[in-house]
Amino acid sequence: MPSTDIFHDPQRYGDMQSWREEAIALHADGPIHRIEAEGFPPFWAVIGHDAVMHVERQPALFTNEPVPVLTTTEAIAIGEAQGVQIRTLIHMDRPDHTEYRRLTNDWFKPASIASMNERLDVLSAEAIAKLEAAATNGVGTIDFNTEVALAYPLQVILSILGLPEDDYQRMLTLTQEMFGAEDPDLQKGTGSPEDRMATLLDFYQYFAALTADRQANPTGDLATLIANGEIYGEPMPDLEKMGYYVIIASAGHDTTSATMAEGMAQLAQHPDQLELLRNDPSLVRNAVEEMLRTSSAVRHFMRTATEDTEVAGQPIAKGDWLMLNYAAANMDPTIFPDPMRFDVTRANADKHIAFGFGIHFCLGAQLARMELRSLFNALVPRLASAEIAGDATTSKATFVSGFKTLPIRYTLTEA
Numbered sequence: 001m002p003s004t005d006i007f008h009d010p011q012r013y014g015d016m017q018s019w020r021e022e023a024i025a026l027h028a029d030g031p032i033h034r035i036e037a038e039g040f041p042p043f044w045a046v047i048g049h050d051a052v053m054h055v056e057r058q059p060a061l062f063t064n065e066p067v068p069v070l071t072t073t074e075a076i077a078i079g080e081a082q083g084v085q086i087r088t089l090i091h092m093d094r095p096d097h098t099e100y101r102r103l104t105n106d107w108f109k110p111a112s113i114a115s116m117n118e119r120l121d122v123l124s125a126e127a128i129a130k131l132e133a134a135a136t137n138g139v140g141t142i143d144f145n146t147e148v149a150l151a152y153p154l155q156v157i158l159s160i161l162g163l164p165e166d167d168y169q170r171m172l173t174l175t176q177e178m179f180g181a182e183d184p185d186l187q188k189g190t191g192s193p194e195d196r197m198a199t200l201l202d203f204y205q206y207f208a209a210l211t212a213d214r215q216a217n218p219t220g221d222l223a224t225l226i227a228n229g230e231i232y233g234e235p236m237p238d239l240e241k242m243g244y245y246v247i248i249a250s251a252g253h254d255t256t257s258a259t260m261a262e263g264m265a266q267l268a269q270h271p272d273q274l275e276l277l278r279n280d281p282s283l284v285r286n287a288v289e290e291m292l293r294t295s296s297a298v299r300h301f302m303r304t305a306t307e308d309t310e311v312a313g314q315p316i317a318k319g320d321w322l323m324l325n326y327a328a329a330n331m332d333p334t335i336f337p338d339p340m341r342f343d344v345t346r347a348n349a350d351k352h353i354a355f356g357f358g359i360h361f362c363l364g365a366q367l368a369r370m371e372l373r374s375l376f377n378a379l380v381p382r383l384a385s386a387e388i389a390g391d392a393t394t395s396k397a398t399f400v401s402g403f404k405t406l407p408i409r410y411t412l413t414e415a
């Protein structure tokens with residue numbers, strides 16, 4: 001009998017091989033599962049690919065409010081007692097969500113972010129230069145996670161917000177504390193709700209100064225849009241500006257880092273797939289979709305039913321809490337045959353829902369794809385071989401998780 005603790009136990013997300021095997025076994029028992037776990041309100045784990053899309057298609061019936069991420073009963077109570085919560089796009093439903101998303105939606109459209117490609121190619125070249133510098137006669141060992149995967153997307157965040165490169169360390173600490181809140185190595189203090197709030201306050205101070213600057217000196221960056229943003233024709237309230245910065249900075253970082261590292265790990269574990277890519281670099285585009293599918297770095301979001309309804313034949317009561325588990329849905333064997341297989345030629349790799357679906361579909365999806373394509377387009381022709389060299393370590397978190405270290409031994413071809 002497969003265990004349903006994979007949904008709520010952060011430790012289980014530290015070993016995604018066994019996690020995925022268990023998720024695939026659960027698919028045989030149906031697309032939706034009732035979870036009653038100590039310390040959490042009961043919830044439904046929705047794992048079927050179609051079932052997740054069914055929920056996402058009906059944002060009025062399944063809302064993001066009041067609690068869009070799996071949270072302990074204790075933390076929910078503390079949040080309610082504190083009253084003031086930072087609201088981000090992901091906490092909002094219509095009509096607010098439409099109004100707030102409108103502010104930056106166009107900025108993230110392909111035509112508008114195409115200008116980022118030049119910067120991405122510079123960052124990709126820097127990543128290759130790191131591998132070259134760590135190699136002797138083309139052979140080297142590097143912690144790919146720390147040296148490449150963590151650094152690259154954070155540099156992109158600094159670029160889109162128009163922040164100086166010197167702020168790298170500060171932003172790294174803040175985003176890791178935000179997302180690693182269940183992991184003792186990454187969290188602030190003991191990871192208590194108070195410590196989480198302290199992390200948010202760090203963000204607050206940092207971005208208050210940024211807002212003041214961009215109001216005085218507007219530029220073309222995303223920070224300028226947020227700092228001067230109007231909602232329903234009025235200046236956006238300060239707390240909501242913070243929410244906006246927080247979601248851009250945090251949602252755009254660990255997620256993309258985790259996918260880059262997982263993609264590299266997949267190539268290291270599947271030399272035949274690396275070979276295919278080396279022989280036909282046009283496959284990189286599809287390989288990136290397969291990396292997104294198999295990594296599914298954002299493991300879940302939660303929804304709350306506003307009416308009695310049903311999902312995949314299962315009656316759902318008004319007020320029920322549902323977990324949309326993207327990592328499990330992307331392992332749905334009815335959609336992705338032999339789902340554990342990493343296959344850069346998989347015909348429907350891009351059917352994954354690693355970026356979600358519907359009105360909350362990832363705002364940065366196109367940017368994340370551009371980053372991954374730029375990196376692997378630069379890397380694949382140079383990477384003669386790669387293998388995992390020693391013990392990789394992983395973060396333990398139910399929301400976003402991935403490698404903490406990924407030692408790779410590699411051989412580079414001549415430039």
Ligand code: HEM
Nearest residue numbers: 089090251252255256259298355356357360362363364368
């Ligand atoms: C591989 C990298 C990424 C993954 C796997 C990912 C995944 C997701 C997922 C699953 C959602 C929720 C979708 C839903 O509820 O249906 C989401 C929302 C969001 N993502 Fe991403 N994301 C990634 C990269 C980025 C980047 C680079 C940015 C921005 C720089 C970003 C910004 C956002 C924002 C702002 C939202 C909230 C959208 C809304 O509620 O309307 N993400 N992302």
